[in-house]
Amino acid sequence: MTYALVAGVLFGLYFSLVGIGLNLVFGVMRIVNLAHGDILMLGAFIALGVVGIAGIDPLFAVPLAFMVFVLAGVLLYWVLVPRLQGSANPEMLSIILFFGLSQVIEAVTTIFAGTSERSIQSRLLGTVFTTIKVKWFGGRAGGAGPIQIFGQGFPAPWVIAAITSLIAIGLVYLYLYHTRLGTLTRAVMSRRDEALATGIDVDRVSAAAFGIGLGIAAVAGVFAPFMFGSVTPAFGADATVTSFAIVVLGSLGNPLGTALGGVVYGLCYMLVQTYLSSWADLLPYVLLIVILLLRPSGLLGRRVRVA
Amino acid sequence: MHNASKHLLFILAPLVVVFALLPGVYQNHLLLFNFVIFLILAQGVNIIYGFTGYLPFGYVGFFGAGAYGFAIMVMHLQTPAPLAVLVGGVVALALGLLLTPLLRLSGAYFAIANLAASLAVLHFVANPALEGITKGPYGVSLTGTFNPTHAYYAAVVVMALTVGAVIYLKNSPFGLALQAVREDAVSASMAGVNIIKMRVIAWLASALVAGLAGGIYAWYVSVFYPDNVFSGEFSIFAIVFALFGGVATITGPIVGVLILYGIYNLIGFTTPQYFQLIYGLLIMGLVLFLPAGLVSLATRRGWHVP
Numbered sequence: 127m128t129y130a131l132v133a134g135v136l137f138g139l140y141f142s143l144v145g146i147g148l149n150l151v152f153g154v155m156r157i158v159n160l161a162h163g164d165i166l167m168l169g170a171f172i173a174l175g176v177v178g179i180a181g182i183d184p185l186f187a188v189p190l191a192f193m194v195f196v197l198a199g200v201l202l203y204w205v206l207v208p209r210l211q212g213s214a215n216p217e218m219l220s221i222i223l224f225f226g227l228s229q230v231i232e233a234v235t236t237i238f239a240g241t242s243e244r245s246i247q248s249r250l251l252g253t254v255f256t257t258i259k260v261k262w263f264g265g266r267a268g269g270a271g272p273i274q275i276f277g278q279g280f281p282a283p284w285v286i287a288a289i290t291s292l293i294a295i296g297l298v299y300l301y302l303y304h305t306r307l308g309t310l311t312r313a314v315m316s317r318r319d320e321a322l323a324t325g326i327d328v329d330r331v332s333a334a335a336f337g338i339g340l341g342i343a344a345v346a347g348v349f350a351p352f353m354f355g356s357v358t359p360a361f362g363a364d365a366t367v368t369s370f371a372i373v374v375l376g377s378l379g380n381p382l383g384t385a386l387g388g389v390v391y392g393l394c395y396m397l398v399q400t401y402l403s404s405w406a407d408l409l410p411y412v413l414l415i416v417i418l419l420l421r422p423s424g425l426l427g428r429r430v431r432v433a
Numbered sequence: 434m435h436n437a438s439k440h441l442l443f444i445l446a447p448l449v450v451v452f453a454l455l456p457g458v459y460q461n462h463l464l465l466f467n468f469v470i471f472l473i474l475a476q477g478v479n480i481i482y483g484f485t486g487y488l489p490f491g492y493v494g495f496f497g498a499g500a501y502g503f504a505i506m507v508m509h510l511q512t513p514a515p516l517a518v519l520v521g522g523v524v525a526l527a528l529g530l531l532l533t534p535l536l537r538l539s540g541a542y543f544a545i546a547n548l549a550a551s552l553a554v555l556h557f558v559a560n561p562a563l564e565g566i567t568k569g570p571y572g573v574s575l576t577g578t579f580n581p582t583h584a585y586y587a588a589v590v591v592m593a594l595t596v597g598a599v600i601y602l603k604n605s606p607f608g609l610a611l612q613a614v615r616e617d618a619v620s621a622s623m624a625g626v627n628i629i630k631m632r633v634i635a636w637l638a639s640a641l642v643a644g645l646a647g648g649i650y651a652w653y654v655s656v657f658y659p660d661n662v663f664s665g666e667f668s669i670f671a672i673v674f675a676l677f678g679g680v681a682t683i684t685g686p687i688v689g690v691l692i693l694y695g696i697y698n699l700i701g702f703t704t705p706q707y708f709q710l711i712y713g714l715l716i717m718g719l720v721l722f723l724p725a726g727l728v729s730l731a732t733r734r735g736w737h738v739p
Contacts, residue, residue, distance in 0.1 A: 158541045206721070213724040217540045218488045222676065223720040225669065229713030236706040363665070367552060370545050404562045411553035418546045419534050 130396045136280065136288040138392020140346070140353055142385040143291035144365065145372035146298055147342035149384045152373065153315045154335040155207065157220040161228035163365030165195060165340050168231065169347020170357040171239065184348060188290065191344035199340030203333040228362055236360075283352035290349070291388075294342060298381045301338070311335050371414040437604040440739055444683055445600060448472075449593045453586070462581060464698060466653055469588040471694055473646040474671035475678075475686035476595040481639040482672070483680030484602055485632055486615040487536065490544040491551025492671055495525040495640045497663035499647025501558055504573045505566065514578040518587060518648035525644020528554065529637045536632050551663065559659035572658035575651065584653035591645045598638060599683050603739065611635055612681065670694075677719055679726025683739050688727055 144166065151159045169191045176187040210216050210223060302308040310331045313321045322328050350365075351357050368391075376387025394413065399406045455465055474496065481489050502524030506517040535546050561569040602608030613621040614628050622628050647662060654661075678689025693715075700708070723729065728738040 152541075156541070158545070206717075209721050213720075215486070215724075218486075218544065219720045219724055221488060221490060221541060221544050222672065223717055226713045226716030226720065229709050229716065231713075233706045233710035233713060237710070367545075367549060371549070374542075374545075404560055407556040408553055408560075411549040411556065414549040415535070415546050415553065418538055418542055 130400045131393065133280065133284070134393035134396035135389055136284045136392070137353070137396060138389035139288040139291040139295075139385070140284075140349060140388070141368070141372050141392050141395075142376075142388025143287075143294055143342065143346040143349075145369045145376070145388055146295060146381055146384045147339035147346070148366075148369045149373045149376070149381065150298070150311075150335050150339035150342070154311060155332050156217050156318070157207065157210070158217070158224060159339070160221060160224040160366055161231060161362070162343055162369055163362035163367075164228045164231040164235075165343040165362075166347035166350055166365050167235065167357055167362045169195070169344030170350040170361075171235065171347075172344065173348040173351060174357075185286070187348045188345050191348050192341040195344035196337040196341040199337035200333045202340070203336040207332065207336070208329065228366075232360060232362060281352075283349070287349040287353055290345070294345060295381055295385050298338075298342070302381060307331065307334055367414070368410050371410040371417075374414060375417050437600060440600045440604065440683055441597070444687070444739065445593060445596050448596065448687065449589060452589050452592070456582075456585060462585065466581070466585050466588060468690065468694060469585070469592050470646055470650055471670060471674060471690045472687060473588070473592050473595050473642060474667060475674040475690050476592075476599050477639040477642040477646070478671045478675045479599055479680050479682075479686045480595075480602065480642070481635055482675065483682070483685075484608060484611040484615065485635050487632070487636070488544040488672070489547050489639065490668060490672070491547040491549070492639075492643060493663055493665060493667040494547070494551030494554045495528060495643035496647035496650070496667050497551070497558065497659070498528045498554060499525045499644030500651035500657065500662040501567060501573075501647075501659075502644065503648035503651040504575060507575050507578050508568075508573065509566075511577075514580065514583070514652050515587065517578070518645060518652060521648025521651070522641050522645040525640045525647065526637055528644075529640030533633055533636065536629075536636060548668075551665075551668070555659055555663035558663070567659075570659060572656065572661075573651075575655045578652060579655040581653050584649050587652070588646070588649045591642070591649060595642045596683065596687075598642070599686075602635075603683055607631070607634075673716055673719070676726055677723075679728030679738070682726075682728050685726050685728045685738070692727075 147165075148159055148162045151157060151162075169187075172191045172194065173184040173187040176182065176190065177184050180186075206223065206227075210220055213219050300308075302312055310321070310326050311334070313324075313326060314328055314331050314335075318328060321331075350361070354361075372387045372391050373384055374387070375391055376383030376385065391410070391413070394409060395406065398409050452465065452469055456462055459465060474492065478489060478492060481487050481492075499518075499521035502521035503514075503517045506512040506520045507514070512520065532547070532550055535543055535550065538546055557563070558567045559570045560567075563569055564571070567573075602611065610621065610626045611631050613624070614626060614631055618628055650662065651657065674689040674693050675686040676689070677693050678687065679685030697708075700711075725732075731738050
């Protein structure tokens with residue numbers, strides 16, 4: 127029981143990291159990024175590349191993945207979104223457009239990487255910490271063992287991913303509430319047309335949010351091989367639906383809501399897995415539908431929609 | 434001549450005649466069957482997305498439910514196939530009724546919830562715990578009812594009904610009211626349109642059509658797995674075909690299926706990745722450059738497209 131609860135919180139924090147990028151993109155632009163899961167998958171492949179080519183701790187892939195995808199996101203924004211916003215029904219068409227993008231990403235990745243499952247030895251993650259520990263305090267070198275919490279051992283990658291997620295959520299919070307661009311972003315989130323009318327450069331703000339959203343998704347992807355065991359190019363689609371469940375569970379445009387949503391989701395996931403494992407696959411979908419019907423604005427949301 | 438009868442005579446009748454006669458001259462019957470199935474599904478998407486604006490991203494849920502409704506009737510009750518197809522339609526109708534609360538959601542929320550619903554049905558059907566009823570993930574085999582010729586003609590009949598329904602929508606006050614609701618629900622309701630009833634009827638009609646198509650598909654292929662009949666490709670293809678031609682028209686989805694599915698089979702890539710790549714690019718190009726479909730090329734010049 128304790129094991130399921132703690133594992134649920136650890137996974138939950140990681141799930142919030144998975145969802146938060148999607149939340150930013152949907153909240154700011156009302157665009158459904160169905161390629162979100164594929165960005166995650168690409169992040170995982172960057173981690174694989176870092177380990178495979180340089181042979182160093184996959185944690186180094188985190189800043190790399192973030193930088194690459196912030197740039198890619200801003201670029202992609204300018205190619206796709208202004209044209210999309212000009213059409214009759216951008217919200218619906220975005221679903222189809224980003225579905226096309228996810229197909230392209232999946233196909234290109236498959237062409238270059240094949241369909242086989244990839245995984246990284248989990249002891250490689252966090253070797254940078256043990257190396258520092260050995261340098262400064264002496265002791266024995268080697269991979270990080272299981273970490274003890276409440277007398278139960280958990281794999282070190284889970285804990286590292288959870289901590290990284292906490293840091294990332296904190297940074298998103300700082301960005302949204304304590305920087306100028308973040309304030310503008312929140313203005314665009316609440317009312318796009320009014321923001322435009324007050325002279326905010328909506329496109330620039332949205333491009334930044336899109337880039338950051340994709341960057342965070344890629345960071346979450348770096349940990350995917352450790353949290354889910356392995357990744358394939360086709361892994362993206364499931365990840366997208368899961369992320370949606372988390373985002374909707376929390377609420378749109380509220381990073382703390384996504385954190386809460388992630389933790390609730392993680393706890394449910396672990397509990398169902400422990401007690402009713404054959405039904406665990408159903409959980410994200412049923413949870414998503416129930417939440418959408420009962421409380422469309424999410425756990426922390428205000429009522430925003432009419433009719 | 435009345436518009437509706439013109440549409441029946443010049444669009445529906447030739448379509449049915451061509452697809453009824455083609456098996457005699459063209460040998461690849463599976464391909465023809467798939468064409469008919471996609472015509473049904475694309476028109477089903479047209480009914481709900483074109484006329485109400487709800488994007489059914491999990492449309493395949495009804496298709497799969499129809500296929501499994503058929504399979505369960507045949508496996509457990511040995512029902513004759515045509516009756517089982519009807520039951521498949523009823524099962525999809527029931528699923529549609531169960532999902533009507535989703536219509537309260539708007540825009541992307543509906544599309545995502547619908548996608549989640551179809552995946553939930555898939556995981557429900559494929560659950561090993563229900564092996565006694567649905568055979569779980571191991572698939573069903575219905576060799577007893579296998580009769581591709583009859584299944585093909587049943588599909589043509591359902592296609593005729595579906596296209597007929599779209600012709601009705603295009604030419605009736607009901608269809609006009611639906612489009613008014615799509616454009617501006619508040620104004621339409623002020624004008625005396627019963628929004629909820631309208632939407633639910635369109636939703637159930639498109640569910641029924643997909644369920645019948647699913648039942649016939651199960652009849653035709655007779656051996657399938659949950660992942661086959663709940664494959665997201667059915668939803669995506671149907672939506673893309675309908676959009677490519679142009680929704681809220683009679684001819685748009687038909688043209689979309691004939692052209693895109695035709696190209697799909699003409700190219701016939703040996704490596705699916707290249708196909709997926711080209712398909713993804715095609716979808717993106719479609720949304721960016723031709724969001725209102727092929728028919729918009731004609732309507733922009735002022736030609737009327739039925």
